[in-house]
Amino acid sequence: MSTNSKEAILTAARGIAQARGYGGLNFRDLADEVGIKAASIYYHFPSKAELGVAVAKRYREDNAAALEALAVETGDPAVCLKRYPETFRSALTNDNRMCLASFMAAEHDDLPEPIRIEIRAFADVNVAWLADRVTEAKIVDAGQSQARARAIFAAISGAQLMARSRDDLALFDHIVADYQAAGLLPI
Amino acid sequence: MSTNSKEAILTAARGIAQARGYGGLNFRDLADEVGIKAASIYYHFPSKAELGVAVAKRYREDNAAALEALAVETGDPAVCLKRYPETFRSALTNDNRMCLASFMAAEHDDLPEPIRIEIRAFADVNVAWLADRVTEAKIVDAGQSQARARAIFAAISGAQLMARSRDDLALFDHIVADYQAAGLLPI
């Protein structure tokens, strides 16, 4: 490894957690992927819970940066909304993985509280970003941007979940098109 | 137990799986809840995979029966669509539990194939039922009923997932209202 082990652990853990969840993430498989022993992970992270928090935090930060980059790349809010599902789509193209926050939303009952906080923050970032675009694009009455934003976030999450359960990327695209046809998303 | 152990195991396993998933379901806790020992479960189910299939199958059947009952109870397809989210809502009111099929959709990679088949069947039943109501209610052009039906199913699943992650039942209701305001669901 040219990069340090801590980064390699974070990256590998994120990939595993997006495929098998927090519960499905185990230190022996993770260590194998990084090329060290399970006990060595404890040198970098004091517990599975702390590793989970670090993975979720990094995930949220990377996602926030990607959303900001998209907003900067195109100032057109309608284009931003049209491209918003791409992030969720790319998780599916990456071996049918899913959004870490969605998987962990399902695992809510078995999650340490600090991880839950990160998951909520992820949703907050997405809803706030969507609300800004919805407001700029004027696709709903004033005061309804927040409501439409969380509806879009929830709906896209559900589309990804359904597509994943069938390992069917085309289904994700179809559902997004259905949302557009129904008027939830602009066309 | 006045009912037999097999039924008690199925019922308890369903409740646990809706809260912690298939991976979070473990034989010692399950046996404790039923009042037997972990090894005794194997008298009724040959493996965790077979128990999981039985739970998922029963869940799908119960849901199909509930949807049929709703359709019979009221012949009005608009009323049916208005009440469709109730099933998902009641899972949340039951200790913030979620749809078994949604949880298992997330767990897809770690699921035995027979369970995956049940999960797909659950979605098929829901989409078919929704498509019938959408067609009857004439809320979309002919030929678009299936598309709208899967959009509704995916969207409601996503709303439940988001509400669960915040343990916020009111959020579920708000998102459903948002879907109605956006035109995805009839008002």
Next chain:
DNA sequence: ACCTGAACACCGTTCAAGT
């Protein structure tokens, strides 16, 4: 500074044994 092997109480599972 970073890693390891061996040990611990937990999982699914098996099996011989109980009633």
Next chain:
DNA sequence: ACCTGAACACCGTTCAAGT
């Protein structure tokens, strides 16, 4: 017919020890 205790290879975790 239905249940059990003890055992197995797996988990997260600890810790003393290595380089």
